[in-house]
Amino acid sequence: MNRKYLYLILIAITTVGLYYLEDYVNKKTEDYPSFDKEDAPMALNGAFSDMLPSSNGEIVAHVHYTLSYREEYEQAEWVAYELLEKHLTKDYLERPYFIQDRDVKTESADWRNYKNSGYDRGHLCPAADRKFTYDAFHETFLTSNISPQDHSFNTGLWNSLEQKARYWAGRYDDVYVITGGILKDGLPSIGSERVAVPEEFYKIIFDKRGGDYRAIAFIMPNGKTSGSFYNYMVSIDEIEQKTGIDFFPALPDAIENGLERADDVQRWWK
Numbered sequence: 001m002n003r004k005y006l007y008l009i010l011i012a013i014t015t016v017g018l019y020y021l022e023d024y025v026n027k028k029t030e031d032y033p034s035f036d037k038e039d040a041p042m043a044l045n046g047a048f049s050d051m052l053p054s055s056n057g058e059i060v061a062h063v064h065y066t067l068s069y070r071e072e073y074e075q076a077e078w079v080a081y082e083l084l085e086k087h088l089t090k091d092y093l094e095r096p097y098f099i100q101d102r103d104v105k106t107e108s109a110d111w112r113n114y115k116n117s118g119y120d121r122g123h124l125c126p127a128a129d130r131k132f133t134y135d136a137f138h139e140t141f142l143t144s145n146i147s148p149q150d151h152s153f154n155t156g157l158w159n160s161l162e163q164k165a166r167y168w169a170g171r172y173d174d175v176y177v178i179t180g181g182i183l184k185d186g187l188p189s190i191g192s193e194r195v196a197v198p199e200e201f202y203k204i205i206f207d208k209r210g211g212d213y214r215a216i217a218f219i220m221p222n223g224k225t226s227g228s229f230y231n232y233m234v235s236i237d238e239i240e241q242k243t244g245i246d247f248f249p250a251l252p253d254a255i256e257n258g259l260e261r262a263d264d265v266q267r268w269w270k
Contacts, residue, residue, distance in 0.1 A: 051206075053078050053178060054246040060103045060144065064136045065125040067144055069101075070183055073196040074109035075147045078180040078245060079124040083169040087129065093137045095127075101144035108144040113191020122149030124179050126162045147181045148190055148197040152224040158201065161218060161229045165205055176206040182219070182242050198222055202239045204247060207268075213251070215259050216268040236260035 052059070055068040057077055065081035098111035098121060114121045124145050130136040139145075149158070169175045181198025188197045199222055206215040217239055220232045236247055237260045248256045 051176065051248060051250050052080055054249055056244060058105060060101065062103065062139055062142070064130050064139050065145070067124070069104050069106070069108065069144055071106040073181075073183045073187070074113070074193050075183070075195060076124060076144055076180055077183050077243065078178050079145060080176070080178045081125050081129070083129055083165065083175050083177055085170050085173045087132045088166055088170055089131050091131050093131055093134055096138050096141045098141050098143055098146065101142040104144050108142065109191070109193045109195050111143050111146075113193050113195045114146075114148065115191075117148065117190040119148035119190060119197060120151050120154040121146040122154045122158075125177075128162070129166065129177075147201070148195060148222075149201070150223045153201075153220070153222050157225045157227075157229045157232070158220055161203060161220075164229070165203070168205060168207070172207050172209065174207070177203065178206070178247060179203040180243075181222070182239075184242075200242075202234075202243070204236060204239065206248075213255055213259050214268050215262070216265065217263070230265060233263055233265060235263040 052066060053068070055077075057068045057070040060067050060069055065079050067076040067079045069075070070077045100110060101108040111121065121143075123140055124147060125140050127137055127140045130140050165175065165177055180202060181196075182200045182202060183196060183198060187199065189195055190197060200219050201222060202217065202219045204215060204217045206213070208214075215236060217234055217236045218229060218232045219234050219239060219242070220229070225232070239245075240247060240260065248259065251259065
């Protein structure tokens with residue numbers, strides 16, 4: 001056989017073999033997090049368990065966060081979770097593989113959609129917020145918890161805001177975080193499953209200190225930014241207008257309306 005054709009056959013066999021090896025690694029049962037949700041103190045039974053936002057998709061309650069998955073955009077419109085001071089650890093944990101979320105009925109997007117796309121697999125619930133156990137850390141690598149993020153965004157001011165949220169959790173002991181991309185028709189997409197690329201991401205951090213409700217909210221463009229993340233502070237009302245989500249439907253109307261109109265950083269710090 002001509003050596004040139006032999007090389008081509010070997011390359012083809014190797015490529016197919018690597019594809020199925022990736023598929024095998026991605027689907028190994030032992031790589032999928034399995035938890036007893038009745039033992040979970042976080043998203044399901046925590047202090048904010050009755051304060052989930054409204055949903056335009058499928059609500060999936062994991063142990064360490066809850067999300068609303070939008071199949072038409074192949075990602076979550078929001079991820080919500082409680083962040084306690086005791087969650088803030090700096091343990092080194094081996095980074096797991098990204099795997100599909102079996103709890104999403106329509107199946108979450110395959111991680112291979114992100115390969116060579118030019119976008120990071122950006123966590124919505126940051127892995128660093130869930131380093132207190134390997135199971136909690138591992139759960140953040142479900143593909144329902146990621147969204148295409150520009151690298152300079154993912155590692156820039158957005159990362160600084162995520163670190164600030166951890167600071168606030170340490171200062172106030174117990175905060176509630178809601179985050180996601182702003183999903184709408186006409187967004188560019190990546191991969192064979194057409195995962196939408198949000199132009200903007202939002203984050204809301206909520207705290208109840210005694211009988212006083214406080215929140216701070218941000219919208220940032222999915223690209224390179226500069227300055228302070230406080231420059232991107234907005235009211236929750238603005239995020240609701242852009243997303244069609246009601247973020248605090250369980251609160252009494254008077255409290256909810258006042259909370260969602262506010263964009264005063266000084267109130268948050270009081």
